[in-house]
Amino acid sequence: MADTALRVSAASSADKRSGLQKLMQRKSTIAFLMTLPLIVLIFTLVAYPAGYALYLAMLNKAMTKFVWFKNFDFLFSRDTFWMVVWQSCLFAISAVVFKAFIGFVVAHLVNNIPGKKQRKWRGMLLVPWVIPAAMSTLSWLWLFDSSYSAFNWLLEPLGIGPIPWLGETGWARFCVILVNVWIGAPFFMIMYLAALKSVPEQLHEAAEIDGASWWQRIWYINLPMMRNIIAITALFSTILTFANFDIVRVLTRGDPLNTTHLFATWAFRLGIESGDIPLGAAVSLFMVPILAVGATIILRDINKRGSEV
Amino acid sequence: MTARKVTRRFVAKTAAASSALVAAPFVRGAFAAGKLSIGFWDHWVPGANKAVEAASKAWAEKEKVDLSIDFITSQGNKLIITAAAESQAKSGHDILAFGSWDPARYSDQLVPVDDIMAPLIKANGEASAITQYLGKIGGKWLGVPGTPGAQFKGPCSRIDLLKEHAGIDIQALYPAGGPPKADSWTLDAFLKAAGACHKAGVPFAIGLGTTADSVDTCGAIFQSFGAAVVNAKGEITVKSDKVKQALEYWKQLVAFLPPDAPSYDDATNNRAFVAGKTALIMNPPSAWAVARRDQPKIAEQTWHHGMAAGPAGRYGPFTTPFWGIWNFSKNQPAAKSLLTALSQAPAIEEMVKASAGYDIPAFANLTTMKVWAEEGPPKGTLYHYPNPFNHQILSIAAAPAPHKIAVQIYRHGLETQMVVRYAIRGEPMDRVLGWAASELEGYMRT
Incomplete structure (x- = not known):
């Protein structure tokens, strides 16, 4: 009897071992284990802070009481908040459109430069994107500065100015968008250039034989072939541009009259500088659902096109 | 920990x-x-x-x-x-x-x-x-x-430029080693001097942004008119006659300030001073210290002194x-x-x-240590900097409002924003005061 019991126990432990072995041999288990460090990292650096920000956004000003969505309710009743929403949209959309346009044009120009020279141009054109934004923006600040503005110095002999680059709403908005375009356009350029390289040369040759013009080749060959890259780049850049902080912070700090504030700088003003952390958290979270919906639509469209191909 | x-x-x-x-x-x-x-x-x-x-x-x-x-x-x-x-x-x-x-x-x-x-x-x-x-x-x-x-963020002036363009001998008003003789140094005199220096191409470099230097200066002038946007009890008092008087004064002063004043940060005024492009800034002696190193001739003509007096007193910004x-x-x-x-x-x-x-x-x-009497050049430039004769009331913008409201008035630069709206953008007084009252209601949330 005891012998039988022993055998049953040995068999069950052997079963367990083999079960564990089987589990470990499964591809999905190995894949999970290999991605585990990344999952932990994402949880620690993305999910936890996002969850904590959501928690903060639901506290009262003194952070002593849970008030659910009252902070959002309060924000929606403030004119300044809607001004920040409008400015963020203006900033992000216009900056992305200009970056995409400039990137597209420059990518085509660079693509037409032969061999070695192309590498040099590529490297040089990437410089604005490679320099830390806070540092390059500081240089721009000096270019716009009232005492030392190089732009005003150049315009003076022409009888123009002095222009209050950062002191007047229109000019200040122009300046922050300009700096963002200057920094971000090289990223578009390099992405579009990579996409252009993957367009088969035979298509262009065939089109040329058929008498297609330069514009028709771009419109009917390059654009459709680059569509996915254009969509992904635009999506990526839109998200980053909406979340921009450093350019506005260094150049204008949201002045004049809060007319250059973006979500991030406004959240900083409310949360860190003015001591209303829950309201600051609410501002910073406002765009998340809107961007998430936008991202889902664009990514679904890309997947759809991928499966069509 | x-x-x-x-x-x-x-x-x-x-x-x-x-x-x-x-x-x-x-x-x-x-x-x-x-x-x-x-x-x-x-x-x-x-x-x-x-x-x-x-x-x-x-x-x-x-x-x-x-x-x-x-x-x-x-x-x-x-x-x-x-x-x-x-x-x-x-x-x-x-x-x-x-x-x-x-x-x-x-x-x-x-x-x-x-x-x-x-x-x-x-x-x-x-x-x-x-x-x-x-x-x-x-x-x-x-x-x-x-x-x-x-620090006291009072006027830091150019002796030569004030004398030449505004006819003010600032060292006589604030003599080194002695008490101020500055009864004539009022906000009206300040305004006239600002106008004269503006005409001469060296405008007072006073900012109207939302950083501390701008906010402190604006606050001191508001207080010199007895204007408080929120009183000590936490009541909104922005629609008072004193606030209106302060805004009217600012409207006159703004006409003589640089056009990019609304974008000033705490370094813009220093840069203007060191570049020799202004006759007066509101600043502690950091601009003078930089000039002493980089532009000694400008430093030699620098004098730190008290704030001009308004109808409600002489208020000097202090942090x-x-x-x-x-x-x-x-x-x-x-x-x-x-x-x-x-x-x-x-x-x-x-x-x-x-x-x-x-x-x-x-x-x-x-506040009467030797260092302020001896620092230079010019010797005595800092003599009146620490307010040794209690000649002025040291103040901070947004005081005497309860702190949790005051800090928001200060950090958002509410008073400078009111000035920009009224004096630069030309918005009607009632609209500016209404906007400020609405902002203040928001600051009061708990």
């Missing part, structure tokens, strides 16, 4: 230890010795950190405390961010340098320091009213006024930092002992010397 729950017993123990501290100097013992960390403000003036560092190290050596010192810059709001992070984490330095509004902001996380302040006030004289407003919350001192960084002790500090008796050592008159004098007169102690008996 881990968070420590504040229990009744803990408070009683801390109170007992604090009482012992008042009665006798800090005595190294099993409870009091150990580690201590402090985050000081990283001074603008090169070499100014040395005095506070030396005093701290001397104290640590004497008391055998393992002291670690960090100098944290306020550039990019790093000090504000550090305080916010430590407050959230309930962990970090034992003592931190706090900005003017922070004792109120972190009032439930800072250890009361009345036991330190009472003997310091006895020895060094009363703290100025504005220091009391900022540091004494609910009747308790929540921070010791920190000398490094305490002061505080050294506060977090309630999660594990070594509060040692922290109090260090702050006591740093606030003795000889230690403070060393700090003022090291900052070349930039720092102004908050205590009444310490």
